[in-house]
Amino acid sequence: MKAWMLDAPGKPLALRDGPEPQPRHGAVLLRMEAVPLLSYTRAYLEGKLPYAFPPGPFSPGTNGIGRIEAVGEGVFGFRVGQRVAVNPYWRADEGVCEPEQVLIGLTGISAGSAPMLATFRHGTLRELAEFPASTIVGLDGLDAVPSRCLAALGKFSVPFGGLRRGQLAAGETVVVNGASGYFGSAAVLAALALGASRVVAMGRRAQALAPLVELGGGRVKSVVLTGDDAQDVVAIREAAGGGADLAFDMVGHATDSNATLAALRSLRRNGRLVLMGSMQVPLSIPYGEMLLNNWALIGNFMYTRADYLALVSLVASGQLALDGVEVTAYPFTQLEAAIDRAGSAQGLQCTVVSNEGERSWG
The missing domain is CATH 3.40.50.720 (NAD(P)-binding Rossmann-like Domain)
Structure with a gap:
């Protein structure tokens, strides 16, 4: 499978071949279909932002829409073939006052989050991407909406x-x-x-x-x-x-x-x-x-899992229409052009790299 890789901040992105990963315990493997880009993606890649990076080389990319390719042991609520949204905000599920937290594919948040970044260091800009099941949100009832449009959920x-x-x-x-x-x-x-x-x-x-x-x-x-x-x-x-x-x-x-x-x-x-x-x-x-x-x-920082589920419910019920967002989609292989476009987007515009309906990036 192919993946966009960043060796270190300031280095050029590279599209590389790699082995197909297998989901670990408590994780799912997704075949990515659409990935929205943040407006500051270029500045991030160049190391101009004060972010704690995952250990390189790694695949950047935060939110995204994909279909479950495989389910790891200890995952009970998701099924192969199900379309889901990736939520990059991963918090350690531990009974402590201040659990460690990261944004997968982007940065560490808490002081002790480096081990979490190393455990799931790859983001969504990959053909096959592995994530903790706790960061995945089911999109049942939204089959009629193209993945490139659903990618606006991250916005x-x-x-x-x-x-x-x-x-x-x-x-x-x-x-x-x-x-x-x-x-x-x-x-x-x-x-x-x-x-x-x-x-x-x-x-x-x-x-x-x-x-x-x-x-x-x-x-x-x-x-x-x-x-x-x-x-x-x-x-x-x-x-x-x-x-x-x-x-x-x-x-x-x-x-x-x-x-x-x-x-x-x-x-x-x-x-x-x-x-x-x-x-x-x-x-x-x-x-x-x-x-x-x-x-x-x-x-307030980010959102809770309950917030994301409520958001999906509003979209599924028609109370929140995503068609108000102007989505510009690029093929995965044209990531550099997509990053430039994302940097100039304004307001309700959203830039997405899409592999929807395709099985290969080649």
């Missing part, structure tokens, strides 16, 4: 986990900061699927926000940020109909905290702010305002 899983952590309830108003970004745009659609009565999409590019308003069917309002804090708060609160119940911050690599604080100040009394972005500067919290307004500040 929704992160914000979906944050919205559920923020206890979004049907009928509430949600503000999404970073709505023009890769995950922020998906957060807008996920909030609608979870029953939000109104979603305010915040961003700096009106053109990127326009499709969200169109897809919202009257429930999405956009606010183009000006950088004037007081003016932006007024605009957000007006779009929210007087204030929001939940603010969701998915801003990427921000060098100032103005937009995040504007989202906070758009909240009604007893509102909640969920932080899931990657801001590069400290966030100065207005202590007195937090107290007087009973605001809750929630930091």
Whole structure:
């Protein structure tokens, strides 16, 4: 079988032949059909991000859609031939306060996660890929949806986990900061699927926000940020109909905290702010305002297994339509072109490398 391999950060990717793996105890072997690419894949491969890499050589790639080729001993709920989604967020299933955790095919998360990275060091950019059964999610009931479209589940899983952590309830108003970004745009659609009565999409590019308003069917309002804090708060609160119940911050690599604080100040009394972005500067919290307004500040990393199952159920029921995402698919052999495309994608765009319906990469 063939696999894309990275010897070390900064080295070129290479498509190589290798032996077909066999699933170990508690693991499954997948024949990959579609793999979405993160927008920062190129920077990651070049070693420009402060990530803890798996020992090389390894296959990168996080999320993906595949079919089970073989099931290891100790796996009871999956079957050969079943189509599944790969969830790269692997946490050690141990009765300790802070279990080790990694993102398979990407990076270690906790301080002692190096052994986990070494145990399952390969990600999804392989013809045959082995994963712990606990990271696999069944996709029964979605047979009519092409795998390249289902690959967009990885775009929704992160914000979906944050919205559920923020206890979004049907009928509430949600503000999404970073709505023009890769995950922020998906957060807008996920909030609608979870029953939000109104979603305010915040961003700096009106053109990127326009499709969200169109897809919202009257429930999405956009606010183009000006950088004037007081003016932006007024605009957000007006779009929210007087204030929001939940603010969701998915801003990427921000060098100032103005937009995040504007989202906070758009909240009604007893509102909640969920932080899931990657801001590069400290966030100065207005202590007195937090107290007087009973605001809750929630930091959230990724999602739970229950979140992913709920996400799949919403898609299967038709409550969350993936066709709002513009998927650009490349053959596996054209990975380099796909990485370049992923780096320029905006908003609801998603870049996928696909082997759907094929048995060989050659």
